[in-house]
Amino acid sequence: MLKGVKVLAFDADDTLWSNEPLFREAERKVAEALSAFGDFDYISDELYKVEFKNMEDYGFGAKAYTLSMIENAVNLSGGKLTGEQIMLIIESGRNILHNPATPLPGVEETLEALQKDGRYRLALLTKGELHDQERKIKRSGLGKYFSHIDIVSKKTQDEYVTLCAEMGIEPSELLMVGNSFKSDIEPVLQLGGWGIHIPAEMLWKLEHTEEYDHKKLFKVKTFKEIIDILL
Numbered sequence: 001m002l003k004g005v006k007v008l009a010f011d012a013d014d015t016l017w018s019n020e021p022l023f024r025e026a027e028r029k030v031a032e033a034l035s036a037f038g039d040f041d042y043i044s045d046e047l048y049k050v051e052f053k054n055m056e057d058y059g060f061g062a063k064a065y066t067l068s069m070i071e072n073a074v075n076l077s078g079g080k081l082t083g084e085q086i087m088l089i090i091e092s093g094r095n096i097l098h099n100p101a102t103p104l105p106g107v108e109e110t111l112e113a114l115q116k117d118g119r120y121r122l123a124l125l126t127k128g129e130l131h132d133q134e135r136k137i138k139r140s141g142l143g144k145y146f147s148h149i150d151i152v153s154k155k156t157q158d159e160y161v162t163l164c165a166e167m168g169i170e171p172s173e174l175l176m177v178g179n180s181f182k183s184d185i186e187p188v189l190q191l192g193g194w195g196i197h198i199p200a201e202m203l204w205k206l207e208h209t210e211e212y213d214h215k216k217l218f219k220v221k222t223f224k225e226i227i228d229i230l231l
Helices: 020-033 040-058 062-077 083-097 107-117 130-140 157-167 181-190 223-230
Strands: 007-010 121-127 148-152 174-178 194-197 217-219
Touching: 007 157, 020 040, 020 062, 020 083, 040 062, 062 083, 107 121, 107 223, 121 130, 121 157, 130 148, 148 157, 157 174, 157 181, 174 181, 181 194
Parallel strands: 007 121, 007 174, 121 148, 174 194, 194 217
Antiparallel strands: none
């Protein structure tokens, strides 16, 4: 049973709308174009290494991903990448930036019901590049449901402590809803807050972590199931 929860915070990408499949489609197209330098698994593994190395400089998001794809392609080709191949990578990254951010099934109805009920304040805490995330929030039409929106470069305990301070609550009064156990759920549980985990079909390699049960954690398969927990 929930006790003392005052704020519901929501992740955006792959929680409110689909996002990761666009990255995977871009990776597939680029790997096909670079097939002379290795199979998909090899190219993907090398890309992961480049992404991990670049994380401190580039952060997260489609632009960072595109730069890492170009660097990986240059490495794999021994510097012999063609202009046509470079443009294919750029266009693959641009396609990610054009994500329509269509709300996933049950998302808008659930947010509307929670807002109308008035029992909780709703916040959006999303990780990524500022301009890209702002545009997706606008295209989704979901911004109207949140009294507070934060776009951050990472999600650690520090970002959740800041969110709580901005909203005038203790971490124990926060419940986070998201698809990534590593970024959305675990930091909040460690602070004494609550979590609702909605696993997505696809998860970025850097978000993989060991999952576990917790007395303040709920796991559901669909977004609309959170109504049964919260109302």
